[in-house]
Amino acid sequence: MRKFSLVHFSVNHPKSVVLLTILITLVFMTRFPRITTDTNPKHMLPANSDVRVWNDEVDSTFALYEDMIVLGIVNEKGILNKDTLGKIQRITDEILNIKGVAARDVNSFPTITNVTAEQGVLKVAPLMTKIPESDAEVGSLGKMLYENPLFINRIISKDGKTTAIYVPLEKDANGKEVADKIKEIAGKEKGDEKYYVAGDPVARDTFGAEMFKLMAVFAPIAGMVMLIVRYLMFRDLFLSVTLMMDAMVSIIWSMGLLIAFGFPVHIMSSMAPVFLMAIATDSIHIFNEFYFRYKEKKDKKTAIIETMNAVSRPVRYTALATAVGFGVLLFMNIIPVKVFGGLVAFGTVMLRVLSFSFIPAMFTFVNEEKIEKASRSEDIEFSRTSQLLKSLAGFGTHKPKATVFAGLILFVIAIIGLTKIVVNNNMVEWFKKDSEVRIADRVMNQALGGTSLGYIVALSNEDGFIKTPEAMRYIEGLQRHLEKLHIVGKTSSVADYVKRINLVLHDNDPKYDAVPDTKETIGQYLFLFGMSAKPSDLDNVVDYPFRKANIWVQLKTWDAQAMRDVIEATDEYKKSHPVPMEFKPAGIAYFNLVWNDEVLYDMLRGFIIALIVVFLILVVNFRSVKWAIVGYTPLLFTILLIYGVVGYIGKDFDMPISVLSCLSLGMAVDFAIHFISRFRQHLSEKSEVRSQKSEDAKNLVTDALLWTAARPGKGIMRNAVLFAASFAVMMFASLTPYITVGAFIVSMMLLSAIMTIIYVPALITLLQGWLFCDKCEGGKNKF
């Protein structure tokens, strides 16, 4: 009843309501300049999550950098020539001078540690100490490069056309600035060489830019599209703008609140404006009804009050269902998903408050003549849309068995598709194929060892154990075993250094390309290596007490599944080759895997919670379990069909898709709520008028179904079309998660609207005996 007073109040004091709304909006807008974004995928999980704590520990034990930029240099004629080598030297020198670069650990021809023996002299020094001046010098550099397996696929491709400069960043460095400077440095060089800048900081930066684009460009475009579509529907600019304002106000309140609380905007929350804009379309039911009512009553105030009476219940419950669909996300472990859920749930509730205050208030300002004109076309009999909807519903009503049977066949097909779904998450594929990030990643993966990095950390419980021949040979064996996987491009470990020194100390006699036989020899080799190498060379692969070793595994793909294969292969090797060491995965590739699994688990949990809660909302709303089941069916059916298609087209079941599954429940159920509520309302209105004969009752139901399809059904279609129109805009974005979300929601909204209009009548017709049974016993109040 309280909502009623809010409507009355708003209709009686429209000016104060509008003024207050604008004032609150202005207050929230003052927060906007403080907006920050967070594009670091690591922040998807909380800082105290096991995987992040462990990865931090590994980073600190092995002196690893959190961020690395890689500059790929490709010369189709081969990079081993004086000119290209000169460029590599110059570029490296300049990179070392960039602020924020961890200069001591930049790896490139002039800085990477090389172990060689020349004329009996052991040399541990950077590979290229000066630019070769003659072809002979170029030749000997090439020989050194290809002799050392540590370099191949790391700083030189097998075909000699690609090299890379690895640029680690200090903790407080600005990744974007460094990447821009590197691009600038490379851009100054002329010649045949092509340059590719890759690495997390670059990807994150591109991501951030796209997020702003979505919020600042795509969301307003979506708004404009909706405005135009709405205008075409109602032919009244004032009302279209009112609806638009309703959406804008709720977006500003929600985003303002988010920023005021100090949350950064993540990829998920950057979609909130588009979502809210779409959710705001639910108010279309108010407009839809208002035009019908106005045409009947010809009095604005009465029409407003009556409209609100008629639609308040479904509108409130649909809002509740939507808010719950998003609210469920609050129970997840993925932080940005949580924030997004809370944000949109808040926005949805605010939208509803506005529907009962701001919108009725705005109605009072509208020019009566205009409504008159607009509402003239709102006649069930003459409206083409209504006729079409009526025939759609008629199909379900008159041929319910055939309809349900067709549905069953589709259901089976969808289930087969469902079984084909592949759970996977590939962060690089979040960028479009022709994006700079994807191209750089592809080039480097083709030429070098692989851009996605995972670690396998060997843990013993004895100081110095890693220096034993047993441990060294084991690590080497494990590396060879892992390299058999086609997704593994290169592995490196402390064993590679030991073998290298053994070989070089024995004048490259191939007999010594192996792990030596005693712990002392290994210890002395490592000491010898550490006497002249960069400290990080050893630190990256062994810990200080030689209890732990770090095996680097470079993967050729960012698929989360790849790291799972590595872990399985490791376990398998350990099973067949027992050793007193444990092996634990780490690194960004491992993080992606954990995160991927976490998302899936979260999604399953969220989906189940949403299923239950949405069902309960339906039960409460309809005060009947049976009606809830009828309302639920088209919803479930829609979701099944969409996921069936996902399975058939081979789209990975990734983070955006799984999050959508929860949301879709809360959003798609709206149509069923509107349809059934209005149907029952209409039925009870009519049955009070008419006498109750059983023959009559049947026709009554059919008539009521057709009426519902034609009148509130039009609202449903309008809602779906508007919703789809706004999300269709996202399909033109350049980040694939946005495109996925856009395509998913467009198809879901249209499909669930059609499903509701066909299947709800079919089910009601088929099940009317069962559905109305409690009515005949318990009286018509049950409607």
Added chain:
Amino acid sequence: MKRYLIALLIVLLPLSASALTADEVMKKSQAAFLYQGKDFKARVMMKLISKSGQERVRELTMLRKNYGASGGEQKYFMYFFQPADVKDMTFMVNKYPAKDDDRWLFVPAINMVRRIAAQDKSSSFVGSDFTYEDVSGRDIEDDTHEIVKEEKLAGKDCYVIKSSPKAGDVDYSYKQSWIDKADFLPVKEEYYDRRGELYRVFTAEEIKEMKGFPTVTKRTMKNLQSGHRTEVTYLKADYNIGIEDSLFSERFLKQPPKKWIE
């Protein structure tokens, strides 16, 4: 008249002492820090400490013999006690002015002596934050030196000298040293990288007199960028002990005489 002149000289004496040029200060410092005595022996404990507090230990005996004046040729002989698996490893360096060092290493596990190339002066000494150059010194002529100021540091009157390498053969763009006016030992050194940012800091924490020679017995080099530091302590030290030339040979590299290494 003579008396007046002497009086004048006495008045001017402290002035003339402070009127040393930057190059002279650095020469004196080199002599006090790296060339003291005819020869020198120390039992050295090095602690390599990572940012996260992990520790590695190197324990060695270091022998040094001068050939010629300060800034001239020197020979170093090092015998390692720790880490345990490198016990008996020995390392020998012949240092020449204006020329690359000669270095030899004995690897006991495979009973092999190897010459080691010494192109890179700024590479780490046995994995520590000290470079080879920090241990054995750098030719005064390789840098241009200037006295920036004179100030008190840790209660000592110091010259503050800025040394800039003439060639870009090292990691730093310049070094600033605080040289004690009294004993000419470095109290502190700051190394600035090529971007002009301070990245390595040397500090002398303890100075003791050994046979009349003031000696830095505790020192630290800290890398501010990696957070890694190395602490060096002389457990024992002695001068002018009469090290024979024959010690610096391949034979003794393989089997160092007990009397010298312990």
